[in-house]
Amino acid sequence: MVGNSGPWGTARLRATLDEVQRRAELTPTLTAVRYSGESVTYRDLAIALTRYDVVAETNGLGIGSSLVAAILHCLPRIGALGDPTAVARTVHQVVEWLARDIGDGYGSLRAVG
8 A cells, every 4th residue: 555656656645635635624524434333434534634644744654654544543443453464454445445536446445344
């Protein structure tokens, strides 16, 4: 998911973050994503993204790190999966879901969890 090339380059990550912010402004109480009985609204996810962006910038981390941190913050059951491969796969599915409408052809996921 991290990197400057491929389907999850910096431009796609930025577009995904912008899409979450846009949806938070238009429909703040709409569920952004639901996983294993937990859900997060666009507003709450946008707030977490903003806060983790500050941490990422301060520590020289990429924008993908703030997206992953916000997802794990808002949907802690994903982190509780334990197995790093399962956590990464599930976070990737969530990111795909959030990016489904940004128009680059990669957003094919229709449900998470």
